[in-house]
Amino acid sequence: MTDIGYVRSDIVDARPAPNRTSGPVAWMRTNLFSTPFDTVLTVLGILFLLWVVPPLYGFFFGNAVGPNGTVEECRMINAGACWAYISSEMEFFIYGFYDIPEQWRPNIVFALGALLLTPLLIPRMPFKRTNIVLFLVIYPILSYFLLAGGVFGLKVIPTEKWGGLLVTLIISVIGITLSFPLGIILALGRQSQMPIIKTVCVGFIELIRAVPLITILFMASIMLPLFMPQGTTVDKFLRALVGVTLFTSAYMAEVVRGGLQAIPRGQYEAAESLGMGYWQRMWFIILPQALKHVIPGIVNSFIALFKDTSLVYIVGMKDLLEAVKTKNDSALEWQSANTATTGYLFAAMVFWVFCFGMSRYSIYMENRLNTGYKR
Amino acid sequence: MTTFDTGQKIAPRASFFNDPVIRGIIYQIVVATLLIGFILWIIGNTAANLAAQNKTTGFDFLWRTAGFDISFSLLPWTRASYYWEAFLVGLLNTLLVAVIGIFFATILGFTIGIARLSSNFIISSLATIYVELIRNIPLLLQLFFWYFAVLKAMPAVRDAIQLPFDTFISQRGIMVPKPLPDEQFVFVWIGLALAIVTVIALRYWAKKRLEATGKRFPVFLTSIVILLGLTSLVYVISGASVSFELPVLERFNFRGGLQLPPEFVALAFGLTIYTASFIAETVRAGILAVNKGQTEAAQSLGLKENDRLRLVIVPQAMRVIVPPLTSQYLNLTKNSSLGAAIGYPELVNVFAGTSLNQTGRAIECIAITMAVYLIFSLLTSAIMNWYNGRVRLVER
Amino acid sequence: MSQPSETTVERSINTSHMQISQTDVAIDVINMHKWYGDFHVLRDINLRVMSGERIVIAGPSGSGKSTLIRCVNRLEEHQEGQIIVNGTELTADLKRIDDVRREVGMVFQHFNLFPHLTILQNLTLAPIWVRGTPKAEAEATAMHYLERVKIPEQAHKFPGQLSGGQQQRVAIARSLCMQPKIMLFDEPTSALDPEMVKEVLEVMISLAEEGMTMICVTHEMGFARQVANRVIFMDQGQIIEQNEPEAFFSNPQHERTKLFLSQILH
Numbered sequence A: 001m002t003d004i005g006y007v008r009s010d011i012v013d014a015r016p017a018p019n020r021t022s023g024p025v026a027w028m029r030t031n032l033f034s035t036p037f038d039t040v041l042t043v044l045g046i047l048f049l050l051w052v053v054p055p056l057y058g059f060f061f062g063n064a065v066g067p068n069g070t071v072e073e074c075r076m077i078n079a080g081a082c083w084a085y086i087s088s089e090m091e092f093f094i095y096g097f098y099d100i101p102e103q104w105r106p107n108i109v110f111a112l113g114a115l116l117l118t119p120l121l122i123p124r125m126p127f128k129r130t131n132i133v134l135f136l137v138i139y140p141i142l143s144y145f146l147l148a149g150g151v152f153g154l155k156v157i158p159t160e161k162w163g164g165l166l167v168t169l170i171i172s173v174i175g176i177t178l179s180f181p182l183g184i185i186l187a188l189g190r191q192s193q194m195p196i197i198k199t200v201c202v203g204f205i206e207l208i209r210a211v212p213l214i215t216i217l218f219m220a221s222i223m224l225p226l227f228m229p230q231g232t233t234v235d236k237f238l239r240a241l242v243g244v245t246l247f248t249s250a251y252m253a254e255v256v257r258g259g260l261q262a263i264p265r266g267q268y269e270a271a272e273s274l275g276m277g278y279w280q281r282m283w284f285i286i287l288p289q290a291l292k293h294v295i296p297g298i299v300n301s302f303i304a305l306f307k308d309t310s311l312v313y314i315v316g317m318k319d320l321l322e323a324v325k326t327k328n329d330s331a332l333e334w335q336s337a338n339t340a341t342t343g344y345l346f347a348a349m350v351f352w353v354f355c356f357g358m359s360r361y362s363i364y365m366e367n368r369l370n371t372g373y374k375r
Numbered sequence B: 001m002t003t004f005d006t007g008q009k010i011a012p013r014a015s016f017f018n019d020p021v022i023r024g025i026i027y028q029i030v031v032a033t034l035l036i037g038f039i040l041w042i043i044g045n046t047a048a049n050l051a052a053q054n055k056t057t058g059f060d061f062l063w064r065t066a067g068f069d070i071s072f073s074l075l076p077w078t079r080a081s082y083y084w085e086a087f088l089v090g091l092l093n094t095l096l097v098a099v100i101g102i103f104f105a106t107i108l109g110f111t112i113g114i115a116r117l118s119s120n121f122i123i124s125s126l127a128t129i130y131v132e133l134i135r136n137i138p139l140l141l142q143l144f145f146w147y148f149a150v151l152k153a154m155p156a157v158r159d160a161i162q163l164p165f166d167t168f169i170s171q172r173g174i175m176v177p178k179p180l181p182d183e184q185f186v187f188v189w190i191g192l193a194l195a196i197v198t199v200i201a202l203r204y205w206a207k208k209r210l211e212a213t214g215k216r217f218p219v220f221l222t223s224i225v226i227l228l229g230l231t232s233l234v235y236v237i238s239g240a241s242v243s244f245e246l247p248v249l250e251r252f253n254f255r256g257g258l259q260l261p262p263e264f265v266a267l268a269f270g271l272t273i274y275t276a277s278f279i280a281e282t283v284r285a286g287i288l289a290v291n292k293g294q295t296e297a298a299q300s301l302g303l304k305e306n307d308r309l310r311l312v313i314v315p316q317a318m319r320v321i322v323p324p325l326t327s328q329y330l331n332l333t334k335n336s337s338l339g340a341a342i343g344y345p346e347l348v349n350v351f352a353g354t355s356l357n358q359t360g361r362a363i364e365c366i367a368i369t370m371a372v373y374l375i376f377s378l379l380t381s382a383i384m385n386w387y388n389g390r391v392r393l394v395e396r
Numbered sequence C: 001m002s003q004p005s006e007t008t009v010e011r012s013i014n015t016s017h018m019q020i021s022q023t024d025v026a027i028d029v030i031n032m033h034k035w036y037g038d039f040h041v042l043r044d045i046n047l048r049v050m051s052g053e054r055i056v057i058a059g060p061s062g063s064g065k066s067t068l069i070r071c072v073n074r075l076e077e078h079q080e081g082q083i084i085v086n087g088t089e090l091t092a093d094l095k096r097i098d099d100v101r102r103e104v105g106m107v108f109q110h111f112n113l114f115p116h117l118t119i120l121q122n123l124t125l126a127p128i129w130v131r132g133t134p135k136a137e138a139e140a141t142a143m144h145y146l147e148r149v150k151i152p153e154q155a156h157k158f159p160g161q162l163s164g165g166q167q168q169r170v171a172i173a174r175s176l177c178m179q180p181k182i183m184l185f186d187e188p189t190s191a192l193d194p195e196m197v198k199e200v201l202e203v204m205i206s207l208a209e210e211g212m213t214m215i216c217v218t219h220e221m222g223f224a225r226q227v228a229n230r231v232i233f234m235d236q237g238q239i240i241e242q243n244e245p246e247a248f249f250s251n252p253q254h255e256r257t258k259l260f261l262s263q264i265l266h
């Protein structure tokens, strides 16, 4: 090839890689055994799996007592998870002390929620704004009256009786509904040119973000009644809601602020040059872009809120976790070595499914938005 | 959707209101008035409520005797101790569990974060499973699990499980041998301090020598040899000795040894596991944030893998990792307040819980507790601002 | 695309002293194949570069130009055939890879300066840690090369404070500080604004004048005409045609070369 002046006469066709770069053997070579150290890691990994997987399988399935089992089976030596306990107490885990003949009401609330949420999550579905208003405004109000009763001849069911997954979901949904707009207002306030408004918002956001949720709930539980005019009683449910909402809104404000800062100055100026007022600029131009930018962050705040609802036991609400704990401690007829473990594992699975689902959704949206920007 | 009409309706009537400065002032006056009114209303209500309940206010209660027990305390605590001592005990317990949690969570988090990027399929999958499993389950639930389902399900004291090194696990937590250094042991500490100073000096010398002659010195290995060697040399020469007070199982309880109560173990363990999953994500993102071109440039200059990591990749990754890492540390500290739910006597439990209930001074107790966390937070962000200012990449 | 020829590089070079004087082989690529997974990205590459020779590689996007020169310092691994650099064959052996990389400098399209180090530190990092040069000496060398690329006054700034053209010149100086025998350039000017292209090309031309062995992937056909001993045209992972610049540009043989040149030159 040293002769200068070369023209290829025959084009080399692509041929499949030699076995070294494709196929299962090559895959194993690059992903499991590429170096001696890698091989050691693989062996250690496999040993670890051999060590944990069989006992876990045994606990969850092999030796587990199925949903129709009895407590005697659960009490046997070497018995695994006691799923019979879960299935027998399922009603309590879902509804708490909610009156059994009235449980169709929470069921409608669940169904309606799913019905409104599904089209909201699918980006291609039309009527997004209507859908949002329905889900975030109409739905919580409707749900509240349906659950609490006292209207349309529905039996009154005080919030003390609500419990389990119902409470977890209701507090999450209402918390999201309220903390979202509140967070936006706080974020706008923090960006504001007006010193008093800015100071108030910054102070609120930073104070809330500095302290643990548990102290805010303590405050809601102990101090809220003190703050109210004499004689007013504040519903426990409301206390939980106020605590969780204020807490989340501060975090939400920071997420939204990130979105606002990502909007180029030109957008503000363009909106201003069109002669729009402040709220018009925000509502039509800035917020739609900013919020789109930070959907993943918003979803992460919601995941955090969902997990945080487990703390509302502090104000005396029986959310899913507290319902499970109550039964674990008090259901003597189900006492066995693995009852508590099974209960907590069940609660963990429920929480996990919701949180993991939300996080996958946020990743999906992120990818969608990314491609949107590239185009 | 109606709010934004305001500006336009006012506009035609009087241009006075159209001046953004004046409008801003008016807005602010309105907000300030509403806010002050709201606060006054709350103060009024609170005063009325307190008066109705015959309660007094003030911080004088801090100098009263507390009269309750605290199960775990780093300071001497009796029922005759004062409330301010209760505050200190709670604060120290919070700090103790936070420091231990931060230490282990950092190690575990970095390990898992790096493992997630491993080219080894099994290792990276295991790390991913860990992260996705742990961070999607509420911390409180995990604490309940470790405390009620695992530690409380351990055998009773008399059937305690014996582990190597005279360690026992039972319902009452973990018993470990208690080290009892003798008086000569001071010299060992001095020796250790000396070794650390030597190592620092050695590093400095090695750097200078490298710059002067280009010769490299195996600083890392030598440092370890000095740290271990010098310290053990002093240990042998000074004749210092550590005896261990072993926990001995008696009829109903252990005698001797050091008891790690189950509340503490569950909380430290739970915080470590939970926070490590977040730290792992932080670490992974930080490493991924370093452009691939950086590795390639370093490779093409002939830098070996170790130098490449030490001189090019890690310094850049750490800039990205440190700020979110600190906020994870802060989160861990705040989350340690969940210890209250499993009975670990940390600040919220002791002060915003027991002390508050005993004295009825709700506002004072909660204010003090919140102030502590606020100070943690302000300190951290001050340190972070300083750090960010120092390491910020200079841009045009 | 307009012709970025002599207008960009106005200085004409005295080519008489640029004839290849030595006869030793700097790089020898023999029947080399490379795959990305199942994608056959380089096919049957044969290329011998003599010491002091200057090669320009051209070809459409995705034809494997970058991949080829990255194989030469083992940023990419090849699966078949041989690559011998300065008498060392590249294999999985880390020692050999280090040996080769020490002698081969590379300049990237996106500069890849280390943003956390000053310009001077960027330049002295490898000499100190790879060659074991004393710091003072490394800094003197660094300043020498910074003067050569005409930005000694930037020594204590950070990469982020420099213009693209300045950054690329720093990147070239950084490679030169290791005193390499061979320089690889992967589209060094294509991320730059036109007025900065010239300052970078001038540095590359002066390197060529000193007899540096160079392989440049570039679309600067003016540069190729003036400086290259050979122009290589690649398409679909193979070398389609190669020739002296004059012959290559005035009389392309292969259909694909003609097509490519017609697109790039008119």
Ligand SMILES: Nc1ncnc2c1ncn2[C@@H]1O[C@H](COP(=O)(O)OP(=O)(O)OP(=O)(O)O)[C@@H](O)[C@H]1O
Pocket (backbone or CB within 6 Å): C036, C039, C041, C059, C060, C061, C062, C063, C064, C065, C066, C067, C068
């Ligand atoms: N890491 C990789 N994994 C898989 N395919 C790759 C990878 N890097 C490059 N390729 C593919 O290999 C082919 C050759 O890439 P290469 O970067 O060498 O092209 P190029 O000739 O330098 O193009 P350009 O002029 O755009 O830089 C392209 O089709 C590219 O998509």
Ligand SMILES: [Mg+2]
Pocket (backbone or CB within 6 Å): C065, C066, C067, C186, C187
């Ligand atoms: Mg390329």
